[in-house]
Amino acid sequence: MPDLATPLIAWYRDTARDLPWRRAGFGAWGVLVSEFMLQQTPVARVVPLLEAWLERWPTPADLAAAAPADAVRQWANLGYPRRALWLHRAAVEIRDRHAGVVPADVDALLALTGIGDYTARAVAVFAYGQRHAVVDTNTRRVLARAVDGRSQPGAPAKRDLAAMAAVLPADDADAAIVNAAAMELGALVCTARVPRCDACPLADACAWRAAGYPDTGDERRRQARYEGSDRQARGAVLRVLRDATSHAVAADGVIADWPDQRQRDRAIDSLIADGLVEASEGKLALPR
Template identity: 80%
Template sequence: MPELAPIVNAWFERNARPLPWRAPGFGAWGVLVSEFMLQQTPVERVVPRLQEWLERWPTPADLAAAPPADAVRLWANLGYPRRALWLHRAAVEIRDRHDGRVPRDVDALLALTGVGDYTARAVAVFAYGDHHPVVDTNTRRVLARAVDGRAQPGPPARRDLAAMALQLPAEHDAAARFNAAAMELGAVVCTARAPRCDACPLAAVCAWRNAGYPDTGDTRRRQARYEGSDRQARGAVLRVLREAPEHAAALDQVVPDWPDPRQRDRAIDSLIADGLAEASGGMLRLPR
């Protein structure tokens, strides 16, 4: 099949959204913070929160010097708040191990708390211009359809990196651009539920489209419903603590009207186990 990168990169130059982490000189710390925030969170919710974070903590050392409670509070409604703790710990590690500079080496990035294959390579590529495949859910979907002729990608696997590596141009700038462009294409055109094939630059060469859009199955893991879930209970507890004076509240005043008191108590216990809350003397507070 034709090389995908020249086609997708040309489309990206005309259609890329003006997102803050794509601005020249955004910096490795900003890229790292944005990648933490973008995990399982829509772009439109991340952008205002990212600006607020970087204004308050413009360097890893600034965040490392702040109490973990401040990180959890400012995380607000981004969801999966353990990411706030992980980012705080990563900032401490960057300060203590790397003289306050976000490392460039993928292995050094992987050694930071909360950083996995995707985030490490995203920082190395988008902040430093290095040559690596960067694969997120959107990229996997584009490759599954355009190259493999499948309606949806399979579960994430190490082979995804190899598949993307085969598509990367040798030139570093073009490779970095293609990494970003493939993600963008999957996010705004080659979407999971309603792909806009008539607007896709790969329409003429897409294996799935040319095969007549076969239903090849969908093995993606379904996220449990949020309403009524333990996740919702955890969020309600954290909201009370974020908004309480000094981020602390009496235990008997933490969402006392929750419909299922046992679920509320289970949420409190899990937050304590995750390090997102501390209990002492009948009080519950954000971590200090």
């Protein structure tokens, strides 16, 4: 395998974006919150909400002491609001199981609500400087092209961690940079639709480029349109409850003018099932 680490480290040191979670002293709690927020959400939307969140709840114990409803409100327009509930539950678990300190051990992190392989390793690497492979969608695309010569990665799999581990240098600090650099490269240069190969530090080592950029197919799962979707209806319901001046709102008045009443009812039922909304005596409210 060609050396990908050396050009990635040099490129990252020259071009990395100045993001809050990359700054010295940001802390494990900040890294954990940022990783929850960054799941399927653009960086530009995350940064201001992350800063507001950490100003309000600078420690896990601070969030754990708040009501789940406060977390859902603070989540605002980030999307996938179950992440707010999961983060609140994780904060409670960190307070109760780990004396309020975000654990550094990957297995302990995996035992927290809402944390999977990526988030656990990201916290261990970026907050605690450990040497683990960290793989997100952008990393998988970089590996697919540079190493495997494919235009797009296949479905996520456990082998992705082994593929990234093979690229990492032995030094812990350098390995952390390579993890971050691969994600940054996929986000900014080795993009899904229009890769900027002329600006890529891996151009000379890229198997896909050497093969003449073949179209090897695209197995990525397509996300359904947001407009007119159940997700849009769920978001509309939550927006009403977040903005309400009273704790509970009459259920029949929540997005009563939604064009598809069955979809409206389905959205409310699914939010109740997810624990994001509570229903009582004909009223709806965010969870207490």
